[in-house]
Amino acid sequence: MRQENASWGWRRVRRMGPACRAGVAALAWGVCLPGQVWAAGEPVLCAGVPAAVQTRQPQALEPACAGARDAFAFLAPLHPPPLRPLLIELVAQLPPDLQRDAVGFYAPRLHRLMVLELPTFMVHRRWFGVPTSLAMYRSVVAHEVVHALVNTYLNGRYLANAGHEYVAYVAMFATMEAVTRQAVMAAMPDASFSFDSEINDMRYALDPMSFGVASYRHWLRQPDGMQFLRRVIEGSVVPELQLGPPNDEPEPTPVRRLTRSPSV
Ligand SMILES: [Zn+2]
Numbered sequence: 150m151r152q153e154n155a156s157w158g159w160r161r162v163r164r165m166g167p168a169c170r171a172g173v174a175a176l177a178w179g180v181c182l183p184g185q186v187w188a189a190g191e192p193v194l195c196a197g198v199p200a201a202v203q204t205r206q207p208q209a210l211e212p213a214c215a216g217a218r219d220a221f222a223f224l225a226p227l228h229p230p231p232l233r234p235l236l237i238e239l240v241a242q243l244p245p246d247l248q249r250d251a252v253g254f255y256a257p258r259l260h261r262l263m264v265l266e267l268p269t270f271m272v273h274r275r276w277f278g279v280p281t282s283l284a285m286y287r288s289v290v291a292h293e294v295v296h297a298l299v300n301t302y303l304n305g306r307y308l309a310n311a312g313h314e315y316v317a318y319v320a321m322f323a324t325m326e327a328v329t330r331q332a333v334m335a336a337m338p339d340a341s342f343s344f345d346s347e348i349n350d351m352r353y354a355l356d357p358m359s360f361g362v363a364s365y366r367h368w369l370r371q372p373d374g375m376q377f378l379r380r381v382i383e384g385s386v387v388p389e390l391q392l393g394p395p396n397d398e399p400e401p402t403p404v405r406r407l408t409r410s411p412s413v
Contacts (some may be wrong), residue, residue, distance in 0.1 A: 168242035192236060197221075199232055200294065204239035209267040212283045214239055216290025220298060223291075226375045227382075230301040237290060238263045252276070253289050255296035257303075262293050277358055278336030285324040292321040302382050311353045311360070312387035316378055318361035319368045333362065342367040348387050 156322045183379050192201040195214035202213040217237060222255075252273070253264035264270075270289065271281050295317040297303050297307070322330055341361035342348060348367070353360040371377040380386050 151336075164255045185358045195237075195399040200235040200237055200389045202237045202239065204266065206239070207288070209239050210266070212237060213264070213290045216287040219287065219291040220294035220320060223299050223320045224295065224323050224378075227302075227379055230304070232298060232301050235260070235262060235294065235297055237294070239266045240264070241266055243343050244402045253293045255293045255300075257296070257300045259298070262297060262301075264289055264293060277362070278282045279329065279332040282329060285363075288321045288329075289327045292317045293323055293370050295320040299382055304324060306383065306384070306390070308384055309350055309387045309389050311348050311350045312381050312384065314357070314360060315348050315368075315381050315387065318364040319374075319378065321361070321367035323368075334366075337362045340366070345386055346388075348381075351397060 168235050179400065192203040193210055194201045195217050198214075199238055200214070202210050203215075204210060204213065223309055226265075233320040238261070243254060247254055252270055253262075255262045264383075266288075267283075267286055270276075272382065273281050275281065276285055294328050296313060299313055304361070322333070325333075337359065340353075340359040342363045345367075352363075368374055368377065
Protein backbone atom coordinates (compact mmCIF):
# COMPACT_ATOMS: atom_id res chain seq x y z
CA MET A 150 0.00 0.00 0.00
CA ARG A 151 1.42 3.37 -0.88
CA GLN A 152 2.48 5.66 1.93
CA GLU A 153 0.48 8.62 0.65
CA ASN A 154 -2.63 6.67 1.51
CA ALA A 155 -1.47 6.28 5.09
CA SER A 156 -3.97 8.54 6.81
CA TRP A 157 -6.61 8.58 4.12
CA GLY A 158 -9.24 7.26 6.43
CA TRP A 159 -9.01 9.96 9.05
CA ARG A 160 -8.35 12.74 6.59
CA ARG A 161 -11.54 11.73 4.87
CA VAL A 162 -13.44 11.64 8.13
CA ARG A 163 -12.22 15.07 9.12
CA ARG A 164 -12.95 16.55 5.70
CA MET A 165 -16.55 15.65 6.18
CA GLY A 166 -16.95 18.41 8.77
CA PRO A 167 -20.46 18.16 10.18
CA ALA A 168 -20.74 14.63 8.93
CA CYS A 169 -24.22 13.79 10.06
CA ARG A 170 -26.81 15.23 7.78
CA ALA A 171 -30.29 16.23 8.85
CA GLY A 172 -29.00 18.64 11.44
CA VAL A 173 -27.17 16.13 13.62
CA ALA A 174 -24.14 17.72 15.20
CA ALA A 175 -20.80 16.10 14.52
CA LEU A 176 -18.45 15.08 17.29
CA ALA A 177 -14.78 15.96 17.45
CA TRP A 178 -14.14 13.00 15.15
CA GLY A 179 -16.66 14.37 12.67
CA VAL A 180 -18.79 11.25 12.82
CA CYS A 181 -22.34 10.42 13.83
CA LEU A 182 -23.42 9.03 17.18
CA PRO A 183 -24.97 5.56 17.21
CA GLY A 184 -28.66 5.75 16.59
CA GLN A 185 -28.55 9.14 14.93
CA VAL A 186 -29.81 9.78 11.45
CA TRP A 187 -28.07 7.49 9.04
CA ALA A 188 -26.26 8.97 6.10
CA ALA A 189 -24.96 6.26 3.84
CA GLY A 190 -21.22 5.83 3.82
CA GLU A 191 -20.45 8.20 6.69
CA PRO A 192 -18.57 6.84 9.73
CA VAL A 193 -20.68 6.11 12.78
CA LEU A 194 -19.20 5.81 16.25
CA CYS A 195 -19.52 2.50 18.05
CA ALA A 196 -20.86 2.97 21.55
CA GLY A 197 -18.34 2.38 24.30
CA VAL A 198 -15.20 1.90 22.24
CA PRO A 199 -12.90 4.27 20.31
CA ALA A 200 -13.97 2.93 16.95
CA ALA A 201 -16.23 4.02 14.13
CA VAL A 202 -17.67 2.07 11.24
CA GLN A 203 -17.93 3.32 7.70
CA THR A 204 -20.28 1.33 5.52
CA ARG A 205 -22.88 1.69 2.81
CA GLN A 206 -25.01 -0.99 4.46
CA PRO A 207 -26.78 0.16 7.65
CA GLN A 208 -27.43 -3.47 8.61
CA ALA A 209 -23.67 -4.01 8.91
CA LEU A 210 -23.24 -1.37 11.60
CA GLU A 211 -24.53 -3.42 14.49
CA PRO A 212 -22.48 -6.58 13.89
CA ALA A 213 -19.37 -4.55 13.12
CA CYS A 214 -19.60 -2.46 16.30
CA ALA A 215 -20.46 -5.59 18.29
CA GLY A 216 -17.32 -7.22 16.94
CA ALA A 217 -15.25 -4.20 17.97
CA ARG A 218 -16.72 -4.32 21.48
CA ASP A 219 -16.02 -8.06 21.65
CA ALA A 220 -12.36 -7.40 20.94
CA PHE A 221 -12.01 -4.66 23.55
CA ALA A 222 -13.88 -6.63 26.21
CA PHE A 223 -11.88 -9.79 25.64
CA LEU A 224 -8.50 -8.09 25.97
CA ALA A 225 -9.56 -5.77 28.80
CA PRO A 226 -8.01 -8.02 31.50
CA LEU A 227 -4.64 -7.39 29.88
CA HIS A 228 -5.13 -3.63 30.14
CA PRO A 229 -4.08 -2.69 26.61
CA PRO A 230 -2.69 0.81 26.16
CA PRO A 231 -5.16 3.32 24.75
CA LEU A 232 -5.97 2.71 21.11
CA ARG A 233 -5.93 5.58 18.68
CA PRO A 234 -9.41 6.06 17.23
CA LEU A 235 -9.95 3.27 14.78
CA LEU A 236 -11.95 3.54 11.59
CA ILE A 237 -13.43 0.20 10.54
CA GLU A 238 -13.88 0.46 6.80
CA LEU A 239 -16.35 -1.98 5.27
CA VAL A 240 -15.36 -2.05 1.64
CA ALA A 241 -16.53 -3.63 -1.60
CA GLN A 242 -13.02 -4.77 -2.39
CA LEU A 243 -9.83 -5.19 -0.40
CA PRO A 244 -6.53 -3.83 -1.71
CA PRO A 245 -5.31 -5.92 -4.65
CA ASP A 246 -2.03 -6.83 -2.98
CA LEU A 247 -3.86 -9.04 -0.49
CA GLN A 248 -4.68 -12.66 -1.07
CA ARG A 249 -7.63 -13.11 -3.36
CA ASP A 250 -9.64 -14.88 -0.70
CA ALA A 251 -8.98 -12.39 2.12
CA VAL A 252 -12.05 -11.03 3.92
CA GLY A 253 -10.33 -8.48 6.14
CA PHE A 254 -7.02 -7.03 7.20
CA TYR A 255 -5.34 -4.65 9.58
CA ALA A 256 -2.27 -2.70 8.48
CA PRO A 257 -0.35 -1.78 11.68
CA ARG A 258 1.83 0.98 10.34
CA LEU A 259 -1.10 2.66 8.60
CA HIS A 260 -3.54 1.91 11.43
CA ARG A 261 -6.11 1.00 8.80
CA LEU A 262 -8.64 -1.77 9.17
CA MET A 263 -10.77 -3.00 6.31
CA VAL A 264 -13.34 -5.78 6.14
CA LEU A 265 -15.36 -6.83 3.13
CA GLU A 266 -18.87 -5.44 3.02
CA LEU A 267 -21.48 -7.64 4.61
CA PRO A 268 -23.20 -8.73 1.34
CA THR A 269 -19.84 -9.60 -0.20
CA PHE A 270 -18.85 -11.66 2.84
CA MET A 271 -22.18 -13.47 2.83
CA VAL A 272 -21.68 -14.41 -0.82
CA HIS A 273 -18.80 -16.61 0.30
CA ARG A 274 -21.54 -18.94 1.60
CA ARG A 275 -19.17 -20.86 3.84
CA TRP A 276 -16.32 -19.80 6.11
CA PHE A 277 -14.37 -22.09 8.40
CA GLY A 278 -16.47 -24.87 6.96
CA VAL A 279 -19.82 -23.48 8.10
CA PRO A 280 -22.38 -21.14 6.46
CA THR A 281 -21.60 -17.44 6.66
CA SER A 282 -23.78 -15.44 9.04
CA LEU A 283 -24.05 -12.15 10.87
CA ALA A 284 -22.41 -13.85 13.84
CA MET A 285 -19.41 -14.80 11.73
CA TYR A 286 -19.22 -11.32 10.26
CA ARG A 287 -19.10 -9.90 13.78
CA SER A 288 -16.26 -12.29 14.50
CA VAL A 289 -14.31 -11.15 11.45
CA VAL A 290 -14.40 -7.59 12.75
CA ALA A 291 -13.44 -8.74 16.26
CA HIS A 292 -10.44 -10.60 14.83
CA GLU A 293 -9.14 -7.53 13.02
CA VAL A 294 -9.75 -5.17 15.94
CA VAL A 295 -7.73 -7.52 18.15
CA HIS A 296 -4.83 -7.07 15.73
CA ALA A 297 -5.14 -3.32 16.26
CA LEU A 298 -5.19 -3.74 20.04
CA VAL A 299 -2.22 -6.09 20.06
CA ASN A 300 -0.37 -3.50 18.05
CA THR A 301 -0.78 -1.01 20.90
CA TYR A 302 1.05 -3.40 23.25
CA LEU A 303 3.86 -3.80 20.78
CA ASN A 304 4.46 -0.06 20.33
CA GLY A 305 6.65 -0.75 17.32
CA ARG A 306 8.21 -3.96 18.62
CA TYR A 307 8.16 -6.88 16.19
CA LEU A 308 5.96 -9.86 16.91
CA ALA A 309 5.98 -12.93 14.69
CA ASN A 310 2.88 -13.12 12.53
CA ALA A 311 1.86 -16.38 14.18
CA GLY A 312 1.83 -14.64 17.56
CA HIS A 313 -0.45 -11.93 16.24
CA GLU A 314 -2.73 -14.47 14.63
CA TYR A 315 -2.82 -16.72 17.69
CA VAL A 316 -4.18 -13.91 19.84
CA ALA A 317 -6.61 -12.73 17.16
CA TYR A 318 -8.03 -16.20 16.53
CA VAL A 319 -8.31 -17.02 20.23
CA ALA A 320 -10.21 -13.80 20.83
CA MET A 321 -12.34 -14.41 17.76
CA PHE A 322 -13.46 -17.87 18.83
CA ALA A 323 -13.72 -17.04 22.52
CA THR A 324 -16.17 -14.24 21.73
CA MET A 325 -17.99 -15.99 18.89
CA GLU A 326 -21.63 -16.96 19.31
CA ALA A 327 -21.53 -20.38 20.96
CA VAL A 328 -23.62 -22.24 18.37
CA THR A 329 -21.48 -20.92 15.53
CA ARG A 330 -18.26 -21.74 17.36
CA GLN A 331 -19.42 -25.27 18.04
CA ALA A 332 -20.25 -25.68 14.36
CA VAL A 333 -16.77 -24.54 13.38
CA MET A 334 -15.12 -26.88 15.86
CA ALA A 335 -17.21 -29.76 14.57
CA ALA A 336 -16.34 -28.92 10.97
CA MET A 337 -12.60 -28.96 11.72
CA PRO A 338 -12.11 -31.77 14.26
CA ASP A 339 -8.46 -32.44 13.48
CA ALA A 340 -7.07 -28.93 13.81
CA SER A 341 -4.88 -28.88 16.91
CA PHE A 342 -1.44 -28.14 18.33
CA SER A 343 0.34 -30.63 20.54
CA PHE A 344 3.22 -28.31 21.40
CA ASP A 345 3.71 -24.58 21.78
CA SER A 346 6.38 -24.80 19.09
CA GLU A 347 3.67 -25.51 16.53
CA ILE A 348 2.51 -21.92 16.90
CA ASN A 349 4.77 -20.65 14.16
CA ASP A 350 4.62 -18.69 10.94
CA MET A 351 5.09 -21.75 8.76
CA ARG A 352 2.12 -23.52 10.27
CA TYR A 353 0.01 -20.39 9.81
CA ALA A 354 1.08 -19.93 6.21
CA LEU A 355 0.28 -23.52 5.31
CA ASP A 356 -3.33 -23.36 6.51
CA PRO A 357 -4.59 -20.21 8.24
CA MET A 358 -8.01 -21.70 9.00
CA SER A 359 -6.57 -24.79 10.64
CA PHE A 360 -4.11 -22.59 12.53
CA GLY A 361 -6.99 -20.53 13.90
CA VAL A 362 -9.00 -23.46 15.19
CA ALA A 363 -5.89 -25.17 16.56
CA SER A 364 -4.95 -21.96 18.37
CA TYR A 365 -8.28 -21.81 20.14
CA ARG A 366 -8.13 -25.46 21.20
CA HIS A 367 -4.56 -25.00 22.40
CA TRP A 368 -5.52 -21.90 24.39
CA LEU A 369 -8.39 -23.69 26.11
CA ARG A 370 -5.87 -26.11 27.60
CA GLN A 371 -3.82 -23.35 29.23
CA PRO A 372 -4.18 -23.12 33.01
CA ASP A 373 -4.24 -19.31 32.81
CA GLY A 374 -5.43 -18.30 29.36
CA MET A 375 -5.00 -14.55 29.69
CA GLN A 376 -1.53 -14.91 31.15
CA PHE A 377 -0.61 -17.15 28.23
CA LEU A 378 -1.85 -14.51 25.79
CA ARG A 379 0.28 -11.97 27.61
CA ARG A 380 3.32 -14.17 27.07
CA VAL A 381 2.44 -14.55 23.38
CA ILE A 382 2.19 -10.79 22.97
CA GLU A 383 5.49 -10.33 24.82
CA GLY A 384 7.08 -12.59 22.21
CA SER A 385 8.17 -15.32 24.62
CA VAL A 386 6.07 -18.10 23.05
CA VAL A 387 6.34 -17.71 19.27
CA PRO A 388 9.83 -17.58 17.84
CA GLU A 389 10.67 -15.35 14.96
CA LEU A 390 11.03 -17.50 11.87
CA GLN A 391 14.58 -17.28 10.52
CA LEU A 392 14.69 -17.99 6.81
CA GLY A 393 18.15 -16.63 6.22
CA PRO A 394 21.19 -15.04 7.88
CA PRO A 395 20.54 -12.24 10.36
CA ASN A 396 19.93 -8.94 8.67
CA ASP A 397 20.48 -5.56 10.23
CA GLU A 398 17.63 -4.11 8.19
CA PRO A 399 14.39 -3.90 10.19
CA GLU A 400 11.72 -6.30 9.07
CA PRO A 401 8.78 -4.68 7.33
CA THR A 402 5.67 -4.93 9.43
CA PRO A 403 3.46 -7.47 7.69
CA VAL A 404 -0.13 -6.84 6.81
CA ARG A 405 -2.39 -8.94 9.01
CA ARG A 406 -4.92 -10.84 7.07
CA LEU A 407 -7.79 -13.15 7.62
CA THR A 408 -8.76 -15.53 4.92
CA ARG A 409 -11.69 -17.73 4.25
CA SER A 410 -11.55 -21.45 4.02
CA PRO A 411 -9.63 -22.84 1.06
CA SER A 412 -12.49 -25.26 0.59
CA VAL A 413 -14.92 -22.49 -0.30
ZN1 LIG B 1 -5.48 -12.12 11.43
